[in-house]
Amino acid sequence: MSKIELIKGSCADQEVDAVVNAANDGLWEGGGICGVIFRKAGSPELTAACKKYKTPLNDGDAVITPAFKMTNAKAIIHAVGPNFAVTPTAFKELLDAYYNSLVVLKDNGYHSISFPLISSGIFGGSLDNPAAESTKQCLRAYKRFTADYPDYEIDVKLCAFTASEMKEAETEYAKRE
Numbered sequence: 710m711s712k713i714e715l716i717k718g719s720c721a722d723q724e725v726d727a728v729v730n731a732a733n734d735g736l737w738e739g740g741g742i743c744g745v746i747f748r749k750a751g752s753p754e755l756t757a758a759c760k761k762y763k764t765p766l767n768d769g770d771a772v773i774t775p776a777f778k779m780t781n782a783k784a785i786i787h788a789v790g791p792n793f794a795v796t797p798t799a800f801k802e803l804l805d806a807y808y809n810s811l812v813v814l815k816d817n818g819y820h821s822i823s824f825p826l827i828s829s830g831i832f833g834g835s836l837d838n839p840a841a842e843s844t845k846q847c848l849r850a851y852k853r854f855t856a857d858y859p860d861y862e863i864d865v866k867l868c869a870f871t872a873s874e875m876k877e878a879e880t881e882y883a884k885r886e
Contacts (some may be wrong), residue, residue: 769805
């Protein structure tokens with residue numbers, strides 16, 4: 710039976726098949742959770758793996774690399790969330806970043822995944838509540854994926870890193886069906 714849970718913590722620390730990186734369209738090492746994941750995996754190895762993809766990727770795209778030195782995961786899924794400062798109405802692209810990550814998970818035979826709150830940090834732009842919006846789109850993607858692939862079990866951990874993000878995410882998460 711598939712399940713989704715909201716937890717306080719870093720997606721990079723979860724014991725899962727795949728950790729999701731909130732990636733930029735060039736798949737280069739960035740700040741925030743992206744930088745953490747690159748350092749945990751090994752920056753040279755992960756950078757070389759990411760360079761094999763044709764970039765720039767589009768908002769909503771997701772690609773996979775090995776997890777290299779990360780002992781808590783087998784793979785890293787790089788999901789490109791929209792930058793709401795540049796595209797203030799990119800809600801579909803945010804949904805796609807989550808959904809396409811789940812499809813990549815399935816296509817690679819994996820079942821457990823940990824997400825950060827994609828596009829809720831510096832890519833949150835002028836959104837009133839980026840953590841809540843990210844949570845909402847993750848829940849929508851999960852619902853759509855489990856409807857599209859009812860026989861494929863997934864275990865999703867949506868990770869809020871700070872106490873304020875957790876509070877915002879919990880409000881939205883409580884609304885789920």
